[in-house]
Amino acid sequence: MDAVTLVSFLFFTGLVGLLTWWITRKDDHGTSQGYFLAGRTLTFPLIAGSLLLTNLSTEQMVGLNGDAFSFGLCVMVWEVVCVVALVFMAWFFLPRFLKSGVATVPEYLEIRFDHQTQVITNIIFLLAYVGILLPIILYTGAEGMIGILDVTGMVGGLAESMNVDPHTLALWLVVWIVGIIGSIYALFGGLRTVAVSDTINAIGLFVGGFMITYFALTVLGGPTGFSGGYDILIEDQKERFNSVGGADSNVPFGTIFSGIFLLNLFYWTTNQQIIQRTFGASSLAEGQKGVLLTGALKLLGPLYLVLPGMIAFTMYNKGLIEFPGGEPVPNQAYGLLVQRVLPGPLTGFFAAALIGAILSSFNSALNSSCTLFSLGLYKDVLQKDATEHQIVRSGKVFGWIVAVVAMFIAPLLANQTSIFGYLQAMNGIYFIPIFAVVLVGMVTRRVPSVAAKIALVVGFIVLVCGNFVPPFTTIVASMHNFQFLGVVFAWLVVLMLIIGELRPRAEEFVQEDVGAVDMTPWGLAKPVGLLLIAIVFTIYISFADFSVLATSS
Template identity: 45%
Template structure:
């Protein structure tokens, strides 16, 4: 009963606070619904950034990968902090100076409307086939593993999965459909505090248990007995995430995701001014540095505790088993609420961004160019409902064999490299043509798909033979290759078919764009801490 009360209590608390903070807001304009009326402050931006990104696919997926491999998988978190520094110092000032609502809107200004439509469709496709259903699946799997929903309700595993997916999906949809970005951001911030507390609680309690009541004794035992697990370079034979990818595809992945990805950048676009936006992004970058302690270290602890009883193929159970072993019963309900809150935050944030993209990049272009604010909000809500229903239907059908987190990154990488090439060349050059951009957006994903999915086995066999390697080429190296190929292809095409006009950025007085005076110093500190993390744990 106490578990149920604490679960319902925290969930209701989040909903009530979100409602109280937004009940007087009028959702009668695109800025109000999609950007929170450009009124978001630093802490709200930081909380929403963290919870839009972090969810059960990290808690369960990355900890599971750490169980099977090493803490090298922490690179997905640590290098993100560097990309967020880049967002705060370089990209965000450009976005706010241009008064952007969406990233594809920049592509209209820089190239043409057709380029924007293609980019919008690629964004929506990546959200629909990868992020939304996988987030729901991880959430449902985690809840089932932790709280035995099927046994409690007398259902089969499959029935419990469908019930949990639809329950979480429907609840998450309510925030995105009726509350808009501001309600999403506020709920993210509250859930973010709970996520951080609960996430840190698990490794702390586990290390105290390992050390028979002494946290530092437990940490020393873990580091001594599982020393090989703490090699952050990941250069063991057949490495799951080799160190070299940090200088190739990981750079492309992180810059795209944190600097140009609509579902992430939209939080900062809703800032009340540039200073608040920079503080929010850099604050979130600081929290990112805690990521390894929450979503990687527990995987190593689980390996230490359960390596003799949990086979490698059941790696997704590593984190749930650890939680069951160390979490006091009195906190189970709170932890369940935080888990579900993390799923809701990612799900509703991506839904809101998808609705924004559709309305600004598809609806206004093809259906109603002069659509009023209420008409855009209505279209956004309908889009959210359709995508939510599709994701809830697809999630239980996903194959869970292999690394789901790795699969998610591979699917996303299909779009990331080419889109980043188009956006960066649009910002850094004036002569790359719209024709070249469209070719890059269409051909780039096709090339990556063929290299990794369509003819993946043949490509790997050929590369291993040519370069005399015993291990396969990591997909992040191929991502970097496609990115460079797209850049070179666009430059070559533009040479023979140059741009019809020279792009000149138009400044829009949407918000105050005075920078935060401590932004550069804070960015340097975060960067040094990130590098220090690798220096300290390299073996």
């Protein structure tokens, strides 16, 4: 890494930190309302910026581009389908959450069902965040930074003196550096600090993401430049420019209508890490505008989350990039592409934006973990008479414990071939039962709390067994994992409805408006949502070649 790259990286990283401190220096960080919900003051630009960057982290930049390197355009389904889920969030889920004035999803389930349902959901969320989400964010972030800044080369001498593999040493070092910095952001600043830094970084990463695509096609085109690179890419990957995944891809077409759609619905409507910033909206209208703006921006996602991975595939075939071990490793493709095509000053700028994205996802998940623990377990179970100061302090202490555990787990993920596929498979273990319970709770009035508790516990156990316990893993292997998630979801919904018929609540549930925010909806929410859905179908159909389904069969 040259001096210009390092200086520009440090400059832009420091600039984001300074701006974030300046904007949030007078915020309320001492009360639970101010620390966990930004005092319910977030407007739609901050909501959209924070939503986008919390999602747009290295598990997306590195993982999804890695999948595009392996499977082609069909993996864009994760970006395209999520827009439909965001529309549903704006129309259906967000009004119900804001009406109850909740700070967490489990808190909503306590209102709809009972306290035990809230505690079970909190525990499932926390186990998943500590064991799955936070380590993956750190691992993919480290892989991206190692490739872009050539950290392996920087620590080569130290690794040799320690008699360890340079890449392994670089991985541990970057994981711990990012983890510590991210913890400081999340644990000392609260949700508004996270949202402000997210919005600043989102601008840089959004611009940087498009720069990667532009420079990569320009380098690929050689003397013919950008347009020539595009022509070479199309010619080299005609069959891979297909939005329809065949049986040999990691997103077969049929799974769109089962596990993939369900995972997107949960992620954008019920995942605490993502939707917590919508709970901090100053009004329902601001929340809806923020969510739908995020959906509009996600339509551009394939241009910087899929196309670079495909370009890396062509550049590898033409000898324009080389993998450290000789054999291609999909998770390393994006970092190597960035290092190859960007000039030094821009490499430092993009590395700063990328580390901002890593910090965004990490500190958002960490902030959500603290919120779930402090408001859901510490305040309601462990210390019911806790003061505001004690509640906030408990979240900070718990956050440091969680962060350290995640930093130890993250480097152990290095053997995963498709980190994005692994993330989605692991997410399903807790996504599916929680989403089934939230959805049934919102659309029915008589389903009792016992149904929710059975669905949460049984669903979680079934999905864990299906992924890790023989002979259940053999049964799951006979179908695609995303189809398995769809079957389990349908089974849990039916189970809850049956219990609701056999043992209904004594009285119908009636949701009360607690007056937390102005509940006047945005007048354009429905037409804008319909327009976004129409664009989604247009994009998908424009690149669809269904003949691959006949070939696969």
